[in-house]
Amino acid sequence: MMKEYSIGQMSRRTGVKVTTIRYYEGRGLIPSPARTTGGQRRYDEAALERLAFLRHARELCFGLGDIADLMALAEAPSEDCAPAHKIARKQLAAVDRRLTILAQLREELARMANADDPGQARECRVIEVLGDHRLCIGAHDLPDGSLDLSGG
Amino acid sequence: MMKEYSIGQMSRRTGVKVTTIRYYEGRGLIPSPARTTGGQRRYDEAALERLAFLRHARELCFGLGDIADLMALAEAPSEDCAPAHKIARKQLAAVDRRLTILAQLREELARMANADDPGQARECRVIEVLGDHRLCIGAHDLPDGSLDLSGG
DNA sequence: ATACGATCTACAGCGACTGTAGGTTCAAGG
DNA sequence: CCTTGAACCTACAGTCGCTGTAGATCGTAT
Numbered sequence: 001m002m003k004e005y006s007i008g009q010m011s012r013r014t015g016v017k018v019t020t021i022r023y024y025e026g027r028g029l030i031p032s033p034a035r036t037t038g039g040q041r042r043y044d045e046a047a048l049e050r051l052a053f054l055r056h057a058r059e060l061c062f063g064l065g066d067i068a069d070l071m072a073l074a075e076a077p078s079e080d081c082a083p084a085h086k087i088a089r090k091q092l093a094a095v096d097r098r099l100t101i102l103a104q105l106r107e108e109l110a111r112m113a114n115a116d117d118p119g120q121a122r123e124c125r126v127i128e129v130l131g132d133h134r135l136c137i138g139a140h141d142l143p144d145g146s147l148d149l150s151g152g
Numbered sequence: 153m154m155k156e157y158s159i160g161q162m163s164r165r166t167g168v169k170v171t172t173i174r175y176y177e178g179r180g181l182i183p184s185p186a187r188t189t190g191g192q193r194r195y196d197e198a199a200l201e202r203l204a205f206l207r208h209a210r211e212l213c214f215g216l217g218d219i220a221d222l223m224a225l226a227e228a229p230s231e232d233c234a235p236a237h238k239i240a241r242k243q244l245a246a247v248d249r250r251l252t253i254l255a256q257l258r259e260e261l262a263r264m265a266n267a268d269d270p271g272q273a274r275e276c277r278v279i280e281v282l283g284d285h286r287l288c289i290g291a292h293d294l295p296d297g298s299l300d301l302s303g304g
Numbered sequence: 305a306t307a308c309g310a311t312c313t314a315c316a317g318c319g320a321c322t323g324t325a326g327g328t329t330c331a332a333g334g
Numbered sequence: 335c336c337t338t339g340a341a342c343c344t345a346c347a348g349t350c351g352c353t354g355t356a357g358a359t360c361g362t363a364t
Contacts (some may be wrong), residue, residue: 190343
């Protein structure tokens, strides 16, 4: 027998809110699931995986459009891989930038969170770390709109 | 003589759009700058640093509220450091989770972007990597709303 | 059979921008 | 000086990605 999940079970298993799951369905990011005779949604294992993917990708600030691209990429037939590679490269650049900054921020936050003497907060360098332009590998000098600050 | 910047120069130097800078001012995230007699904004070096910080923090998905907290933390007098530590710890947890997932995703994207044989795309594991729940250190089992999916 | 929590649709509201309209200012060139 | 055009101003409507509510229905445990 194939396992089936209600929308609430999907929500509990992935951490995505019920209303958000329905929203994703409306946006076409997850396929419309089967329904009971009474009209309630019933999901299978594949839908669960797709939703888990969506959740993690969103947590990493990927927009719904980019996520749709990534999903298409993962399911792409082997024929036209050039566009898939282009998407991968684009996402890779964004990921690398975030990784660099996040690693620095992590270090600084850890120092602050674990400092033996709480009184040291006055030496906090969080602002400097996040404000340091040397971390931005040319991103600022690109034409208008090259940096998508609208986030998710 | 102290250097002064117009809002457009601020925008070019930080990559934050002019309209967004005004929006941040309206939200109180950056102080209202001095004005020319004609009413145009003139910023100093400190404002530039603050805005650069804001930009980087936003790129890392921190909400404006959290950013305000971080800024206050960085400027906090040494007296009440306990709340500052709490904020730092909370942000640290979020940063660590993102770092873990991002690192895995980076590896997978790099493999896809650089694969010698583009035909290998069919073996793409991006979905599995991002869908892997073992990466979620207990985050899913926490009470409702423990994961802030609303992003920025 | 009933109760009550989970689900349904539809829609309004929020956070963080983004873009436009319609007007004003500034600085460089004539 | 005066002009001219880019940059700036305010105010406000629109977008994206949710989030919450209202009011009705479903489904399952007792």
